Amino acid sequence: MLNDHIALPLNTAISAILDDWTREGWLRSVDHAFTCLLNEESGEQNEIVLLLAALTSQQVGQGNICLDLQQAVSEPMVLWPEHWAVEPQEETLDTPPAWLRQRPIDELAAALAKSTVVSTPGQDEVDDSRPLVFSGNRLYLRRYWRHEQEVAEALEKRLVAEPTVAEGLPERLAGLFPQAQDQAPATGPDWQKVASALALHSPLTIITGGPGTGKTTTVVRLLGLLQARHLEGGEDRALRIRLAAPTGKAAARLSESIGGAVEALALDRSVKDAIPREATTLHRLLGSRRNSRFFRHDRHNPLHADVVVVDEASMIDLEMTAKLLDALPSDCRLILLGDKDQLASVEAGAVLGDLCRGAEAGDYRADTVAWIDSACGEDIRDFQADSDDQAPAIRQHTVMLRHSHRFSAESGIGGLAKAINEGDSDRSLDLLGEADRDVTQQTLKGPDDTVVESLALAGYRDYLSLMEDQRPQEHGDKAPLDEETRAWAKQVIHAFSRFQVLATVRQGSLGVNGLNERIARKLKSAELVKNHHGWYEGRPVMMTRNDYELGLMNGDVGICLKTRLEDEDEARLRVAFELPDGKIRLVLPSRLDGAESVYAMTVHKSQGSEFNRVLVVLPEQDNPILSRELLYTAVTRAREGVTIAATGHALIRAAVERQVTRRSGLRERLGL
Numbered sequence: 180m181l182n183d184h185i186a187l188p189l190n191t192a193i194s195a196i197l198d199d200w201t202r203e204g205w206l207r208s209v210d211h212a213f214t215c216l217l218n219e220e221s222g223e224q225n226e227i228v229l230l231l232a233a234l235t236s237q238q239v240g241q242g243n244i245c246l247d248l249q250q251a252v253s254e255p256m257v258l259w260p261e262h263w264a265v266e267p268q269e270e271t272l273d274t275p276p277a278w279l280r281q282r283p284i285d286e287l288a289a290a291l292a293k294s295t296v297v298s299t300p301g302q303d304e305v306d307d308s309r310p311l312v313f314s315g316n317r318l319y320l321r322r323y324w325r326h327e328q329e330v331a332e333a334l335e336k337r338l339v340a341e342p343t344v345a346e347g348l349p350e351r352l353a354g355l356f357p358q359a360q361d362q363a364p365a366t367g368p369d370w371q372k373v374a375s376a377l378a379l380h381s382p383l384t385i386i387t388g389g390p391g392t393g394k395t396t397t398v399v400r401l402l403g404l405l406q407a408r409h410l411e412g413g414e415d416r417a418l419r420i421r422l423a424a425p426t427g428k429a430a431a432r433l434s435e436s437i438g439g440a441v442e443a444l445a446l447d448r449s450v451k452d453a454i455p456r457e458a459t460t461l462h463r464l465l466g467s468r469r470n471s472r473f474f475r476h477d478r479h480n481p482l483h484a485d486v487v488v489v490d491e492a493s494m495i496d497l498e499m500t501a502k503l504l505d506a507l508p509s510d511c512r513l514i515l516l517g518d519k520d521q522l523a524s525v526e527a528g529a530v531l532g533d534l535c536r537g538a539e540a541g542d543y544r545a546d547t548v549a550w551i552d553s554a555c556g557e558d559i560r561d562f563q564a565d566s567d568d569q570a571p572a573i574r575q576h577t578v579m580l581r582h583s584h585r586f587s588a589e590s591g592i593g594g595l596a597k598a599i600n601e602g603d604s605d606r607s608l609d610l611l612g613e614a615d616r617d618v619t620q621q622t623l624k625g626p627d628d629t630v631v632e633s634l635a636l637a638g639y640r641d642y643l644s645l646m647e648d649q650r651p652q653e654h655g656d657k658a659p660l661d662e663e664t665r666a667w668a669k670q671v672i673h674a675f676s677r678f679q680v681l682a683t684v685r686q687g688s689l690g691v692n693g694l695n696e697r698i699a700r701k702l703k704s705a706e707l708v709k710n711h712h713g714w715y716e717g718r719p720v721m722m723t724r725n726d727y728e729l730g731l732m733n734g735d736v737g738i739c740l741k742t743r744l745e746d747e748d749e750a751r752l753r754v755a756f757e758l759p760d761g762k763i764r765l766v767l768p769s770r771l772d773g774a775e776s777v778y779a780m781t782v783h784k785s786q787g788s789e790f791n792r793v794l795v796v797l798p799e800q801d802n803p804i805l806s807r808e809l810l811y812t813a814v815t816r817a818r819e820g821v822t823i824a825a826t827g828h829a830l831i832r833a834a835v836e837r838q839v840t841r842r843s844g845l846r847e848r849l850g851l
């Protein structure tokens with residue numbers, strides 16, 4: 180048993196453990212460096228405090244907001260990737276879980292409570308000189324504790340409701356949401372209508388739902404209603420509505436679907452014209468500044484907006500959520516849209532997932548049920564909590580859309596997505612095994628099975644053929660008109676975006692890097708492209724960083740094309756990107772920093788994008804990254820067809836059965 184009064188010099192026992200854990204890959208070097216700094220700058224010598232600090236930092240690297248001590252001690256293996264599952268043996272190195280298992284939580288808590296590098300809210304002030312915060316058995320890096328606190332406080336301020344039903348509201352909602360226009364279930368509430376009614380009622384609304392459940396359609400109708408009501412109120416200016424999404428791709432997709440939905444609104448032209456068609460990225464909305472994690476807009480310089488809609492909210496990490504909430508004026512409505520079951524952001528925190536976990540149940544209070552009845556006549560009593568005390572306030576602002584208008588829950592992509600989501604591996608495999616479906620499984624003989632390249636070739640042949648067939652003609656010895664070149668480039672980009680290979684890992688022949696190489700070679704040998712390395716016509720690339728000068732964002736995809744502009748004597752290779760406003764930007768390859776081939780992309784990178792068909796390639800061996808959320812996200816990128824290529828059923832089964840939960844204290848703070 181450790182004695183926390185003994186001040187151990189870091190260069191001996193603790194240092195040895197830190198070195199071992201880092202060498203074994205259990206800590207990142209940044210976690211190691213942070214811990215050493217803690218010792219050097221603050222003089223902290225206690226083994227428990229230092230090693231817990233290292234593990235907390237490591238947990239942030241895993242996407243968690245904090246180290247949950249209770250869980251760390253009682254079920255340490257849950258907190259770390261499975262490759263740490265080495266049972267400690269006498270005289271062998273302690274794994275972090277083994278180290279934790281030997282220490283009762285009281286001992287850990289006592290050491291933290293005494294430490295001068297740890298603040299304990301409730302006991303002392305959280306001050307900026309202490310890098311760690313210990314709260315409710317959770318250990319945080321101070322920055323993340325603050326973000327969590329800011330998010331919880333800002334959300335709580337928004338958990339209020341406007342008390343009255345405006346005159347004529349039921350009729351208006353009925354007008355905007357006529358009886359189901361397609362095969363929507365005749366029974367059960369019209370959740371789209373419920374979502375709009377709730378949103379009209381409060382400054383914060385969260386609308387979650389799987390692909391094609393009508394989130395965008397709902398929000399457009401809601402915006403129409405808000406704007407119409409506002410303009411009729413005799414205001415001298417329209418509501419300032421801003422639309423945003425976490426990535427450029429997601430923003431472009433939102434812009435695309437909003438345009439059509441606004442036109443379809445049964446409202447006056449003046450109202451439609453007062454609804455924006457273009458979405459921007461969250462970074463642009465908040466005004467990102469080069470080399471700074473601060474934004475131009477914050478509480479001191481809030482956004483000029485009355486309504487902010489953020490799509491693909493599952494991709495927003497905790498820090499970004501804090502910044503967004505900080506920049507909103509207090510009277511601005513916030514509407515978050517997203518699919519709670521998708522992968523969380525790469526950065527720490529899964530705010531939408533945290534807020535919406537369990538949202539299926541509804542958990543509405545009696546007054547919410549009554550409000551919905553009076554505002555739109557929908558009966559949500561089946562989703563009422565047993566008592567108001569058990570109904571968290573945030574649930575009164577949350578609606579889950581349940582019916583996919585894109586695909587039915589019984590078949591194909593919809594059925595597979597549902598089975599994966601429910602962790603039902605047998606059903607997932609059954610669906611993949613059935614003939615005549617839009618979802619199929621391809622069993623690979625091994626990691627180098629060439630069927631992968633053949634499937635990719637079949638998917639990519641179209642855009643490469645179109646690139647050749649539709650190439651703009653030169654006019655005599657004159658170049659084609661620039662607008663012809665750009666129109667062609669746009670066609671090629673759109674054709675490319677119909678199919679995508681998705682990989683779950685980067686390394687290995689079934690990882691992104693290996694697949695890019697293999698597919699490029701295959702296309703070259705099929706003479707669809709002229710080269711398979713360097714820059715060549717037909718090469719699709721993805722930006723891996725933001726380039727503000729070029730207006731290109733991390734994740735933007737472009738295609739390398741041979742183009743001759745009007746004032747040029749000969750053709751040059753340029754990479755064509757479609758910007759969010761639909762314009763084509765042509766960029767010389769030498770201007771692009773950090774662009775990678777994108778025949779295959781990671782599932783993480785594909786979030787916010789959709790393709791007609793996807794080929795999902797699983798790695799050769801099971802890997803902790805393979806999870807239900809990952810597979811669900813991959814499968815729901817497809818509109819028409821999915822093939823999952825794997826070396827066996829076991830991998831698919833393992834992925835469906837593994838669930839990822841990010842640790843944070845947000846749910847507890849919000850009474851969830």
Ligand SMILES: Nc1ncnc2c1ncn2[C@@H]1O[C@H](COP(=O)(O)OP(=O)(O)OP(=O)(O)O)[C@@H](O)[C@H]1O
Pocket residue numbers: 359360361371388389390391392393394395396397436584585
């Ligand atoms: N109530 C409805 N009745 C009939 N069709 C609908 C209804 N709501 C939405 N749709 C249609 O369903 C499709 C998907 O809707 P929408 O784009 O709003 O869903 P979404 O949840 O935003 O989808 P995703 O986020 O997956 O793109 C659209 O074609 C839309 O017109």
